[in-house]
Every structure is written in C-alpha cells, then in structure tokens.
Amino acid sequence: STESVMAQTRTAQDQQQSAPQAANTCLACHNNPTVTAIFSTPHGVGSIAGSASNGRGCESCHGASGEHASTMQSPAVVFGDGGGRFTASDVEIQNRQCLSCHQTTETVHWAASAHQSADLACASCHTIHVAPQTALIERTDSGLCLSCHLEQRSQLNRRSHHPVAEGLMSCTSCHNPHGSDTVALLSKSSITDTCTSCHTEERGPFLWEHQPVTEDCTTCHNPHGSTQASLLSVRQPFLCQTCHSEAFHPSSLYNGTGIPPAGAQQNLLGTSCTNCHSVIHGSNHPSGSRLTR
Amino acid sequence: QVSSVEIGLGYNSEDSYRSGQYTGLTQAGGFAVGGFSLLNQPDDADNRHWSVSGKNLGLESASLGATYGRWGSYSLSLDYTQLPHYRFNDGRTPFSGSGSQTQTLPSDWVGASSTSGLTTLTSSLKQVNIDTRRDRFTGGVEWQVSQSWRLMSEYRHETKQGNAPLAAIFGSTGGNPRGSIVARPVDYQTDEITVGLSYVKQGTQYNFSYNTIRFSNNDEALRFDNPFNNTQWLAGANFQDGAVGQIALEPDNSSHQFTFSAARSFGSSSASASVISTKLQQDDHFLPYSSVFSAAAPLPRQDLDAEVNSLVTNLNFSTRLNRRSTLRLRYNYRERDNKTAQDLYQRIPGDAAAQGGLVSSQTRVNRIYDLKRDKFSADLNYRFTGKTRLLASYEYKETDRSMVDVATTEEDTGFIRLSFAPSTNSSAWIKLTRSERRASTYDSTVPFIAGHNPDYVATLVGNQLFENDPLLRRFHLTDRDRDQLSANFNFFPSDEVSLSVLALLAEDDYPDAKVGLQESNKRSLSADLSYSPETSWQASIYYNYENYDNQQSGFARRGGGNPTPFYPESVRDSANNWSVDSEDDVYTIGAGVDWEFMAGKLDLALDANYTDAQTETRPFSPGITFLPLADVTTKITTLSLKSNYRLQPGRQLSVGYSYERYKSDDWALDGAGVNTLANILLLGNASPEYAGHIFQVSLIFDLQ
Numbered sequence: 001s002t003e004s005v006m007a008q009t010r011t012a013q014d015q016q017q018s019a020p021q022a023a024n025t026c027l028a029c030h031n032n033p034t035v036t037a038i039f040s041t042p043h044g045v046g047s048i049a050g051s052a053s054n055g056r057g058c059e060s061c062h063g064a065s066g067e068h069a070s071t072m073q074s075p076a077v078v079f080g081d082g083g084g085r086f087t088a089s090d091v092e093i094q095n096r097q098c099l100s101c102h103q104t105t106e107t108v109h110w111a112a113s114a115h116q117s118a119d120l121a122c123a124s125c126h127t128i129h130v131a132p133q134t135a136l137i138e139r140t141d142s143g144l145c146l147s148c149h150l151e152q153r154s155q156l157n158r159r160s161h162h163p164v165a166e167g168l169m170s171c172t173s174c175h176n177p178h179g180s181d182t183v184a185l186l187s188k189s190s191i192t193d194t195c196t197s198c199h200t201e202e203r204g205p206f207l208w209e210h211q212p213v214t215e216d217c218t219t220c221h222n223p224h225g226s227t228q229a230s231l232l233s234v235r236q237p238f239l240c241q242t243c244h245s246e247a248f249h250p251s252s253l254y255n256g257t258g259i260p261p262a263g264a265q266q267n268l269l270g271t272s273c274t275n276c277h278s279v280i281h282g283s284n285h286p287s288g289s290r291l292t293r
Numbered sequence: 294q295v296s297s298v299e300i301g302l303g304y305n306s307e308d309s310y311r312s313g314q315y316t317g318l319t320q321a322g323g324f325a326v327g328g329f330s331l332l333n334q335p336d337d338a339d340n341r342h343w344s345v346s347g348k349n350l351g352l353e354s355a356s357l358g359a360t361y362g363r364w365g366s367y368s369l370s371l372d373y374t375q376l377p378h379y380r381f382n383d384g385r386t387p388f389s390g391s392g393s394q395t396q397t398l399p400s401d402w403v404g405a406s407s408t409s410g411l412t413t414l415t416s417s418l419k420q421v422n423i424d425t426r427r428d429r430f431t432g433g434v435e436w437q438v439s440q441s442w443r444l445m446s447e448y449r450h451e452t453k454q455g456n457a458p459l460a461a462i463f464g465s466t467g468g469n470p471r472g473s474i475v476a477r478p479v480d481y482q483t484d485e486i487t488v489g490l491s492y493v494k495q496g497t498q499y500n501f502s503y504n505t506i507r508f509s510n511n512d513e514a515l516r517f518d519n520p521f522n523n524t525q526w527l528a529g530a531n532f533q534d535g536a537v538g539q540i541a542l543e544p545d546n547s548s549h550q551f552t553f554s555a556a557r558s559f560g561s562s563s564a565s566a567s568v569i570s571t572k573l574q575q576d577d578h579f580l581p582y583s584s585v586f587s588a589a590a591p592l593p594r595q596d597l598d599a600e601v602n603s604l605v606t607n608l609n610f611s612t613r614l615n616r617r618s619t620l621r622l623r624y625n626y627r628e629r630d631n632k633t634a635q636d637l638y639q640r641i642p643g644d645a646a647a648q649g650g651l652v653s654s655q656t657r658v659n660r661i662y663d664l665k666r667d668k669f670s671a672d673l674n675y676r677f678t679g680k681t682r683l684l685a686s687y688e689y690k691e692t693d694r695s696m697v698d699v700a701t702t703e704e705d706t707g708f709i710r711l712s713f714a715p716s717t718n719s720s721a722w723i724k725l726t727r728s729e730r731r732a733s734t735y736d737s738t739v740p741f742i743a744g745h746n747p748d749y750v751a752t753l754v755g756n757q758l759f760e761n762d763p764l765l766r767r768f769h770l771t772d773r774d775r776d777q778l779s780a781n782f783n784f785f786p787s788d789e790v791s792l793s794v795l796a797l798l799a800e801d802d803y804p805d806a807k808v809g810l811q812e813s814n815k816r817s818l819s820a821d822l823s824y825s826p827e828t829s830w831q832a833s834i835y836y837n838y839e840n841y842d843n844q845q846s847g848f849a850r851r852g853g854g855n856p857t858p859f860y861p862e863s864v865r866d867s868a869n870n871w872s873v874d875s876e877d878d879v880y881t882i883g884a885g886v887d888w889e890f891m892a893g894k895l896d897l898a899l900d901a902n903y904t905d906a907q908t909e910t911r912p913f914s915p916g917i918t919f920l921p922l923a924d925v926t927t928k929i930t931t932l933s934l935k936s937n938y939r940l941q942p943g944r945q946l947s948v949g950y951s952y953e954r955y956k957s958d959d960w961a962l963d964g965a966g967v968n969t970l971a972n973i974l975l976l977g978n979a980s981p982e983y984a985g986h987i988f989q990v991s992l993i994f995d996l997q
Binding site: 108150208209214266270278279283288 | 315316334335340354364365374376378458459460462465470472474481483485489491493496498500502506508510539540541543544546548550552554555556558563565567569571573574575577579580581582583592597599600601603605607609610611621623625627629631633638640641642657659660662664672674682684694696697712744760761762765767768769788793795797808809810817819820821835837839841843845847848849850851852856857871873875877879881883902904906908910912914917918919920921922923925927929931957960961962964965969970971972973975976
C-alpha cells in the first residue's frame, strides 16, 4: 500500500494494538534478539502504522505469510539475501514494501535513480532489526558506500582529501544515495552548489569571475582525493596551461631548468601559478581582472 | 543499545601538522580520551526518545549532539562539531601580523629589487603556522502535522577562523611580478536556514522548501608592506618604498533558494519533477584602484551590486512497458543568468603603478558568464531470463554559454550495460560508453573582445584580437570523444568468501586541439577479497591501481615589441612547439580484520592501508632547451589497532594504537626556501615527512 507515511499519528485503532501483540504469532518462533531488537526502533512502535507492533504486525513488511507459519514455506517477502534459507524476493518487491511508507523528500527521485536502476535493494544498505534509533545501517555510512565504490575508497586515502576517513564528513555530506536529479546523486542542485554550500566564500558573485568556477568545480578539482595539492586533478602549472596559452609566461614550457639546482622558476616552485594569481576563484577588486588582487 | 561513558588517556609521539591535520593532534604529548552516549529506552505507550552524545571530547575534532522527540510525531536535534584543518607549521615570513588584515615589515627592513638583495630578510624571519578551524552548530526540527503534512526546519551557524596562504602581489610588468606569500586572515561566518513543507497521500507527494544562506567575511581586505623597491627596476612598475599594497578578500554574499518537487506513482509508472530557483547576491563596497594614490579615473561604481539567478528544472518519468522492460525518460534544464552590470575598469596592476589610459589594454570589462543547458536522456532496461539484464541509455546535452570561445556545445552519450550471472555463485556487469561532444565555431576573439574596452578593440586588427593562442582549445569547451569500458565481477565461492573486481579504461580525446589538452586517459583496477567464516570474525583485503595520463601541447610565444609570429599556423616556428605528458600512478593496498573471541569478552579491529603515488612529468620540445622534472612521490602507511576487553558486565577496557608514516618528495616545495625565487618571497614550507604513533587507553562504562 502507498497510503501511509512511516511516521503517522496515532489512531484509535492503532492504540488498541500494543507491542508486540501484533507480532505474537511470529514471535512464537522468532523470539530472539536479532529479531526483537526491532521493537526498540520506530519500526517496532505500535503507534506507528505499518510497524511490526501495529495492525498486521510482521506481515506489514514481510507480507501475508500464513503458509510460512504453518508449513515453513518462504514468507511472502524475503529481504536481503534470504539468509541462506529462503530465496530473496525480487528487489522491486522488497523495495515496494519500504517505499510504501518511506515517501519523503529524500526518496522523491528514487524511481529513476542510479541505485534503483542498478537493482539495489533497500536492504542492501539498511538493516531493520537492529537497535540504533536512526541510521539502521550496520556500518558507518561511508564504510558502507565504499564497500562497493572501490575507487573512491582508494582516493580518500590520498595526499589531498576531504576528511571522510577521519569521520568529520561522510559520503552523504554531498550525496543522496536515494536518488537525485543532479549528476552523481548529489544532494544539491548542481556540483557548484554542492561545493559552495561549505565553501561559501567562493560563491561570489565576483566582479572578475573565472568561468569554469561558475560552471563546474570538477573542471579542476577531484573531490574524492588527489595526489596533487588542493584536490587538483593535474599539477600546476600544467593544469592552468590546458586553458591558458597567452603570450609570455602562460605559453612557456616549464621543465627541469626551473627547478633547483638548475634554476628557480616562479611558475613552478611554491604554489606555481597561484604564487601570483592567488584569488583564482574570482576577484572583487576593481583591478583584479587577472585574479591577482 | 545502552548508555555509556568513555574516559581515558592517549599519547601522541609526533610533532606534525600533517598527521594531526583533521584531529588537532599536532603536538607530541598526552591527550584526553572522552565520549558518551546517553539515551532512553522508549516504551510503546509513550514513545518519546531522547539522546545526548559526545565524541572525540579530548580532541579538537570534538562533537556534541542531542535529540528529543516522539516517534511518529516530532523530533528536535542539536549538534555542535569542530572541524580543524592543520596544513603546515614550518613556514617562515618576515611579516608581522600573520593571520591579520595588516601585514607589516620590520622597521629596519632593507628593500631591494629582488630577493637576493633583501639583506635583513634572514634576521627578520618568523615561524608561521597555517591552519583553520570550523565550528558548526546545527539545529533541526521535524513535525508530522497530520497524516499527510510534514513540516521541517534546519538552522546552521558556522564559523571558520584561522589563516591561509595568499599571494600579496605588489605589481608586475608582464610576467615579472614582485610579491610575497603571506598568511592571510580567515574569519568567515555562514548562516543557513531551511524551511520545508511536504504533503504525501496515496502515491503522491509534494515538497516545498525555502533555503537561505548568508556568508559574511569579517575581513574586507589584506594590506601589506612592499618588501621590494624600484631600484634597478623598470620605472613603470613603480615599486615604491613605503607603499602599501592591498588585495580584496572574499565579499559577503547571500542566497535565496526556492525548491518545489513532486512525485506521483500510478500503476506501473511513476513521475517526478522539481523546480529550483536561486538568487545569489553580493554588494560589498569596492576597494579603491590603489591604496597608494588617488586614481586619475574614478571607479565606475562603488559596489558591484551583483545578482546571479539560476533555475534548474527536472522532469522524470519511468514506466514498466511489459514484464521485462522498463523505460525511463529524463529532462533537465539548467540556467545561470548573471544580471550583474558591465562597466569599464581601468586596471592598475599594483597599488603603486600608474593608471593606464581609458583606451588601452589596461581597461577591462567584467565578463558576464551565462549558461543554459538542456539535457534529455532515455534508458531502456530489459530483463532477460535469469539474472541477465541489459541497460541501454542515450543522452543528449546542449549547452549555450556567453562570452567564452564557444557559444554552443552539443554532446551525445550512449552506453550499454549488460549484467549477468556467469554462474550460480557469481555476478558481473560490463559497460561500454561512447560520448561525442561537438562545439560550434571556436572563436578565441570572443572572450578578448568581451573583456576589453570596445574603443580599444576598434583600434586592433588581426592577431591583436587574440589573448590566448587561437589554436588552443579549452578542454571543457571544445570537441571531445570519450570512450569508456568498465567491468565488474563478483564471486562468492562460499558463504564465507567474496571477491569483487572492478576495472575501468577511459579515454578522452580532443581532436581539434593543436594547443591545449590532447588526451586524458585513465586506467584503474580495484579488487576486494572478504572472508567471513563466522559472525565472530571477518577479514578483508583490497587493492587499487589507478593511472591518469594527460597529454598536452603548447607553443611558446612572445608578444609585445618582439612578437613571435604565431598565427596563422603557417607562420609558426615549429621549434617553439612543446608537449608535456603528466602521468600519475597510484597504488593502494589495505586490509582489515574484525575479530571477536574469548566468548565475546574481547574484540579486536585492525585496519591497515598503504598508498604509493607517483607523478611523472615529461616535457619535450624540438627547439626549446629543457630538462626532465623529478617525480613527485607520496607514500602513506597507516595502521590502526583497536581492542575492547569486557572486564565485567557493563565495563570495558579499550586499548588503541595507530601508526602513520608519511614520506613525500615534491620539487615545488623541497629546496624552495623563502628567498629561492628572485621575485616572490615564499613561506618555504617543505613537503611533509614523519612517522608517528598514537596510543590510547580508556574505560567504557555502560549505564543501565
């Protein structure tokens, strides 16, 4: 049914059900902590329609399973991998059970999302029968994502990285795994909006804008981690020279003649081009057209 | 889940900013270990829940959180988090006032035309540490008003304080500036409020939200003394002794965003849509052209009064065509409309430099970058028998931009992805992607003309209308052919063992670029092997290799009074051509073990990672003298071991050890002292190198 949200108000009918009476039939066999932990979570609270203590009890999620109770056949809906005893239900059937309640702002774009089209089940990431009140995820969310996104796991260990491994950020700081209209499941409406929600000082609008900055931060930066400073995808000055080949220094060939002991080239040492063009994201100085002031 | 409190002590063996960059453990010595989690056990009759928690309380990365609410009715949350970022502490500068708006040189400072003549530099140097810290407070409330209506609101107040390197440039003639890298102040404040309302009923939902962000920078400008003077220097540069330079710091800004989204399911179909409208504004007062003298020409306006409006619209539709097929259609529209006024600004390259004439190359017009993008895509998902599925996708994207070299780009992207199960205990997919981006006429004169005084442009002809080499093709604007092949294989030989392998080959080719990026290629291979013989212990190892290869070309060009003929192509001297091949090789290997033994009394967690990154840069030219560049390398080894021992019911002893070894070589930093460059005073920080140990022991008390 798609009639209810998970968090519904108490109704008179709901109040007649007290946990875990609605699940008593199931608990006759399944009365162990790996199952009953759900009664310490919103999924087990009798006042919430669709919970295991309300109305249809465990069948709210597992479907009509009379045959299971009487003959030990598979429940109507088997989540996850079936635990080795039963064949898991089709992912679409599993997810339909969850989404019948979880219609929220976060899941509004699930139907056309990358994870949905990759046949990912809600139970691939979420574990319902565990005690923590909010996350319902066995591992920290970054560890969970990185168990599949192997490249990003490596990139987060590089010289320059956001503090994800350190626990100060998580994948969901930027991404919405439940679906998004933005590239890479970003929570904000664009890549630039995502980056500048924390780096608000770079929003401008500046008098002298740097055009790629206004369009897409990933033109120059790799947000998951880089072997170069400041999450740059390519080292300066070579990154800058892919777009700038004006006369004199922007068009010069920078090489070992500019490194001690052979030489000391100001476009190579220190912070390279940003030794001078330091306000590279934009300048609001009336003489800042070259992003130096 | 029970309430618990953790208290203990730790010891850090290493003085290193890099090792403690995100924890604040930058000094050797002891530290406190603290944390707590207090929560109630809601009963079904009154399902009120509350929790209070603290994490990393002995560290600078501490956080506190609290929640209160009633499941199914309302919830309140409060969080406070500190996010330090320590960058380096081996910088040196002759300036006093690091981290403040005003940076001054010693009274006995002796200026010179280059750093080698700065005779009082060495005696004036002081250590400078570069670091920032964010303090973030967030609060939220959610209220289930009725069965269908839900109201939410969030508030964020965040400060970021500290300092950061910035180039204090005094002026330049051509490519010969004089400047210093100094520690500029960072003193930001960001306030964000979001209010949302949603309605859900019978497969239909509507969401509306308003978000506003206000950013304030408490420092308007950085003012700095000039370490150089005009002795033996071009008169035009006018590096006056005693003159003070000034650079504008980021202006305050504010945004207002309205979002409306809707979704509806009907039968085997669903549709969703969203509209996001944003207004971003900025009206900070301009600094004067010069802090040294009154400019001959006044500013055209006192502030920018900038306004950028953006609009994003999305439409999605998905439907099950039959038992095997699903079709998804998507449309995305994005617009950036910069409403800011354009004016003539008579640029002064440095505060003491003379102002150029109105009809000259020194008079610039602020370019207005607008963007409009339409994107349409269709996906067809076909399910064969068994676990075999085919996903075919096509996307068309058209982007219009203003005041850049290319007015319109069109891009077609298609991919097919075949998922299948090679055996009963394995799964795999393979994906092939082809993308072609084509640009309308590449016209390098457009940004030049848009950025200069029209009266000045009218005096120019031919080659003079170019700023960039006309054969350059900016890689994000020009034609691009992209091919990608990726594959994934998952193997489960038993319930205990799983293997996952992911491989990627990607090639970007820029066929129209004679100057600029030619090719950008990536290869990667990742593998993860996990072993979980029983619930009490599991182990995994992973490996990743990535290779990035960028090939770019250039043409060394001189202009001014002794110009190098460069356009058309037939007049170019091929001896001035050059190329650079930049290649990154990164190897990462890691392992983790979680082990619970002694009948659950002792658990152990081990995590180890090793990253070896190498950047090789190969320059080449048929006519320009060149030498190879040394490789830039970074090797990072981390090891973490944590053990919890249950002393008695409700009490645990926790012992932790972590090790990090960081070794790097970087020619941009190593050997580049404060005065290595002739024209720029650097901070002289070296690439990090350390090996540090952290020990910690704590007691965890469960509170029943």
